[in-house]
Amino acid sequence: MWTLTADKEWAQLEKAFDWVRDMKSTPQDARHHAEGDVAVHTQMVLAELTELPGYQRLDAQSQEVLWAAALMHDIEKRSTTVLESDGRITSRGHAKKGELSVRAWLYQHTNVPFEIREQIAKLVRYHGLPLWFFEKQNPERAILQANLEVNMLWLGMLAEADSRGRICEDQADLLYRNGLFKSYCEELNCWERSFAFPSDLGKFLYFRKEDQAPDYEPFDDMQGxxxxxxxxxxxxxxxxxxxxxxxxxxxxxxxxxxxxxxxxxxxxxxxxxxxxxxxxxxxxxxxxxxxxxxxxxxxxxxxxxxxxxxxxxxxxxxxxxxxxxxxxxxxxxxxxxxxxxxxxxxxxxxxxxxxxxxxxxxxxxxxx
Incomplete structure (x- = not known):
């Protein structure tokens, strides 16, 4: 079984990984993270994750994958965090950059299997999707795209732990959004399964044409x-x-x-x-x-x-x-x-x- 580390004590993680040490010097906006810096938040997320009933029902390997993703989900707040002119602290793009960093670091420094590495990287990439999918231009497409790349059940658990592992006034709203995410995935038949596109061509064209439905079966006239x-x-x-x-x-x-x-x-x-x-x-x-x-x-x-x-x-x-x-x-x-x-x-x-x-x-x- 692959594991990022056998010793999961925070002090040991700080000794082992420079990117964990960087979390301690990365501030967060008090309106969304009154608990403190990224290190404090990440520890809270890990604690909340391991207490989730869904997480406890997972097999040991799946738990390791999800735990590693939770540890690394804000890895690139260290490089994207800025103090805005109005006094707010933001970290725009940290999830997308985090995916690239996680992939490169795991590839260079561990013996992680390809499939596991990509799940961790994609969980980092999409960890905010359950909270903000309804603000996407096309929520359905955003969900089905992520569904082709990441385990949605695991993504939902990561997002719930991320919502619980903080101190903020809108925590109840964040958890409500998590619930909506699960309900919408279930409606699309992609919660604990991959969405069944009618064909490879139908899948391909769905993500290229604004007006195409995901269950539409196009006529295949492609040549070459x-x-x-x-x-x-x-x-x-x-x-x-x-x-x-x-x-x-x-x-x-x-x-x-x-x-x-x-x-x-x-x-x-x-x-x-x-x-x-x-x-x-x-x-x-x-x-x-x-x-x-x-x-x-x-x-x-x-x-x-x-x-x-x-x-x-x-x-x-x-x-x-x-x-x-x-x-x-x-x-x-x-x-x-x-x-x-x-x-x-x-x-x-x-x-x-x-x-x-x-x-x-x-x-x-x-x-x-």
Whole structure:
């Protein structure tokens, strides 16, 4: 069974983890957190979590996952907390940044299995959703998107512990919102299960079209396929192509850069690389010819730009995400023909967004 640490005493946690020590010096707004700093709040959340009947009914491994997420849920308040001009203390974006930090730290410093790491990272990312989902532009879509990435029952327990583990005047309202979240998930049939989309295409289009219902089954007239590889440098994308995708044409951003003798860090010149890649892709797409798009594609917004292009030509997109253990990644990167500097690789790891199931018609994780 995986566990972040066997010793869960707070004093020991402070000794073991620098990000726990940082919580003590991170203030919070007294209107929402009269209990004090992030360290005090996090200890209260952990205490409340372990007392929840639902938590106590979980198996030991599930408890460890949820406990780790609770410990790390506000990890990036340390970097996002600011004192506003009106005297308020805010930490906007701490959940999104927290997901990236949690993923990178767990990947580098623990032997956590991929599935467990991603659950912890996503619980951190979505821990505020049960409190604010009704303020989203499309609450239904926000819920179903999260449902494809995280266990909603665990998310509800984390949010309840987060609401109870503080001192504030609106605590009753926060708990009421938690109840609404559970009720809405049950109404959508995604509380203790994954929502059953009618097809992969129906799922894909639901998250791309504002007026599409989640249970709508669209006619599949897509032709051609693009396999979009995603992964850090050194994960073995070229090797994977040779072993499993040998019959496909390959569009590689690195190949274009080397042919044009453009440095990957030259942002201005890389615009030329992207433009040439788009024109080559359009040639394949017009002919409905399947091909592999080989690039790191670690950023969701960048993947979305390419998938928009592929979809506009009526092609299906399949994402294949590759990952190897951290030490193996460093070794493989070092022994590549064109290794990426360690500092650049570290920055890329800090920005890694693992592809979600809703990003394409099919998403496959090749993790060793």
């Amino acid at each position: 396929e693009v396999i979009l590889l995603s992964g850090l440098p050194g994960t073995g994308k070229d090797t994977y192509i040779q072993k499993h995708l040998a019959g496909y044409d390959v569009l590689s951003l690195d190949d274009i850069r080397r042919r044009l003798k453009i440095d990957p860090t030259d942002a201005k010149a890389n615009g030329r690389v992207i433009q040439e890649a788009k024109e080559t892709a359009k040639g394949f797409l017009r002919k409905k010819q399947p091909f592999v798009f080989n690039a790191t594609n670690i950023n969701r917004s960048m993947r979305e730009i390419w998938i928009d292009l592929f979809t506009s030509y009526g092609a299906k997109t399949k994402i294949i995400y590759l990952e190897v253990p951290y030490r193996q990644l460093l070794w493989q990167n070092k022994n590549r023909a064109y290794p990426v500097p360690d500092a650049v690789l570290a920055r890329m790891l800090g920005k890694l967004e693992v592809p979600a199931l809703w990003e394409a018609q099919e998403v496959k994780y090749v993790v060793s």
